[in-house]
Amino acid sequence: MSAAKTDLADIIEKLGQIGFSDQEARIYVALVQIGPATAYELGKQAKLAVPNTYNVMRSLTEKGAASQVSGQPARYIAVQPQQFLETMASRTTRICEELAGQMGSLSPEANDDYVEMLSTPAAIDKRILATIEDARSQILLKATSPLPERVHKALQAAAKRGVEILFVYYGDKPKLRGGAKVRLWPHEGNGANIGADFFLLCVDFKRALAREPSGLNGAYSENRSFVYLAGVFLRHELYLAEIMTKFETEIEDAFGPALYKLRESYGMLAMEEDIRRFVESRLKRRSAEIVD
Missing domain, CATH: 3.30.870.10 (Endonuclease Chain A)
Known part of the structure; x- marks a missing residue:
């Protein structure tokens, strides 16, 4: 396996660790590599069926990882990875802090029975x-x-x-x-x-x-x-x-x-x-x- 392929596999694995499905990770990596691109081009690059690619692109757009730039045929670009990941990290940190405060009030004041x-x-x-x-x-x-x-x-x-x-x-x-x-x-x-x-x-x-x-x-x-x-x-x-x-x-x-x-x-x-x-x-x- 080449160094490039090893790197891509590692990136896909890490994207999975932050909530991407395997198909989302593969398409997002393909989009970063070749975009702007159509669903057909992305499916071919990521070795994914075109109908599935449309569903994945809809999901990536909702996540804020990609956006559509033309209509016939639809073409997509990736939101710049550093920008997207920093925004995602900031949002996740804020949500986790809010949850910690909210869920802390659900717990007993002292876990003194064990x-x-x-x-x-x-x-x-x-x-x-x-x-x-x-x-x-x-x-x-x-x-x-x-x-x-x-x-x-x-x-x-x-x-x-x-x-x-x-x-x-x-x-x-x-x-x-x-x-x-x-x-x-x-x-x-x-x-x-x-x-x-x-x-x-x-x-x-x-x-x-x-x-x-x-x-x-x-x-x-x-x-x-x-x-x-x-x-x-x-x-x-x-x-x-x-x-x-x-x-x-x-x-x-x-x-x-x-x-x-x-x-x-x-x-x-x-x-x-x-x-x-x-x-x-x-x-x-x-x-x-x-x-x-």
Whole structure:
């Protein structure tokens, strides 16, 4: 297949994606190529029966993609594609905006009676971005940094429109700009990455999302109980991070690095190996500091 034919097939396919039937797309492409032209000439170019071509031309004229320029025999020209497509895009955008407003009033104010299970990375990423974009006043977040680029850009856009961002992070300090509206805390005061953890997001205390460490499963909800649990958990994470940042030495003296004495006392599972290695490294460093 030649490059030209491949291009035409692609154009016809894309016209189908914006609402053209296959026959409309083929005739419109033919009209752009050879017009002004009669229905007979267009049918021959597009390999379509002449009676069908008349019906298609009537439809294209109604769409605003073509117009008749003479009567006997009828000849047609294509509306310049860029002009037609820009007009169509503008009209479609306006209609979609009107529909969004009209149909929004048909929905309940809050979808708070379900938890949406997210079972693919693409679905999770889409919901994360949409949740951040919906933020109006505050975003609470706990995640490993650096963040994926699209999530980082969404957070930066939220900060730019005045949304407060409270972010507890593992790893590198996020490079988010926003002045006093953006507040960052290293996890438990040191930001040490002590193993895989959930990505947690709470927006405006109205919606929340959790993604498990594998990144393959997650859950989103506007249910008040779900949002409350996520929001309170995240607030306590930032409280702990701020307290640890200010009183790290005293707290480590009392409860050990990474609060391992508390973890061992109250944890239902054995302390994970990543945490154990972190604790051991901190204890060795503290011992060396004491000796010095």
